[in-house]
Amino acid sequence: ARLxxxxxxxxxxxxxxxxxxxxxxxEEAEEGAQPPGIxxxxxxxxxxxxxxxxxxxxxxxxxxxxxxxxxxxGRGEDRGIDEAFVAAAEEASTAQAIAAAIRTAxxxxxxxxxxxxxxxxxxxxxxxxxxARVESLVASGALELGGGQTGVVLAEELVPRLAxxxxxxxxGLVHLAREVAQRLSALGVLSGKSPQLVAAVALHTAHLLxxxxxxxxxxxxxxxxxxxxxxxxxxxxxxxxxxxxxxxPATQLQVGEATLAHLMSC
Numbered sequence: 573a574r575l576x577x578x579x580x581x582x583x584x585x586x587x588x589x590x591x592x593x594x595x596x597x598x599e600e601a602e603e604g605a606q607p608p609g610i611x612x613x614x615x616x617x618x619x620x621x622x623x624x625x626x627x628x629x630x631x632x633x634x635x636x637x638x639x640x641x642x643x644x645x646g647r648g649e650d651r652g653i654d655e656a657f658v659a660a661a662e663e664a665s666t667a668q669a670i671a672a673a674i675r676t677a678x679x680x681x682x683x684x685x686x687x688x689x690x691x692x693x694x695x696x697x698x699x700x701x702x703x704a705r706v707e708s709l710v711a712s713g714a715l716e717l718g719g720g721q722t723g724v725v726l727a728e729e730l731v732p733r734l735a736x737x738x739x740x741x742x743x744g745l746v747h748l749a750r751e752v753a754q755r756l757s758a759l760g761v762l763s764g765k766s767p768q769l770v771a772a773v774a775l776h777t778a779h780l781l782x783x784x785x786x787x788x789x790x791x792x793x794x795x796x797x798x799x800x801x802x803x804x805x806x807x808x809x810x811x812x813x814x815x816x817x818x819x820x821p822a823t824q825l826q827v828g829e830a831t832l833a834h835l836m837s838c
Contacts, residue, residue: 727762727770728753734771737795738787745785748823749778755818756810765806772796772803777811777818780835781827812836 735741753774793800815836
């Protein structure tokens with residue numbers, strides 16, 4: 573607060589004369605006359621000092637300042653609480669996002685593990701199937717194992733082996749069947765067909781031209797480890813449409829085209 577000077581003392585008669593109009597006021601005072609509206613007791617006294625607005629209002633100002641400080645402190649505390657709440661909410665949101673990401677990753681890992689297990693099971697099943705097929709082919713003579721390697725035998729090479737399992741198969745039948753097997757291979761119609769099945773089809777085609785031979789489709793299918801319906805199916809699929817390209821020309825002339833057409837359709 574600013575310092576306020578103390579009030580001035582009342583002027584003496586000599587001091588009053590020195591100020592403008594003071595002499596006249598003194599004379600009038602001595603004569604006992606007073607100017608209208610002026611009190612002789614206070615006319616020469618200086619006006620009281622007015623208290624400074626800053627000093628007069630210091631106490632209320634301090635109260636206001638104290639109140640404003642408290643309000644500021646209260647607002648600061650509220651702001652701190654809000655910021656703490658926002659930070660806690662952000663941390664909770666981040667924790668939830670991390671938990672969701674972890675669950676998603678765990679689910680993806682489980683799916684991959686399941687897929688790997690399924691692939692492993694499928695590979696094992698395929699390996700067992702291939703092993704069974706190889707054993708079947710080896711047992712039938714369609715595959716030869718030697719020197720640690722597996723060699724695929726041609727269909728015409730399997731014809732004599734299958735014929736040896738038949739009872740009283742004529743040499744002419746075996747020779748004709750080998751030639752039919754060679755012509756089938758040359759036509760390029762054996763994609764996806766096993767040599768064992770092709771050899772059986774060739775034997776079946778040849779035995780149709782030897783009606784007196786006591787060999788039938790059931791015996792050939794049994795020797796080739798296939799079913800009779802399967803043998804007939806592939807005969808009609810591979811031989812019937814192209815029998816003129818499969819039967820040697822000399823045999824066609826000897827048997828006749830009409831007879832061959834009838835026999836091949838059986």
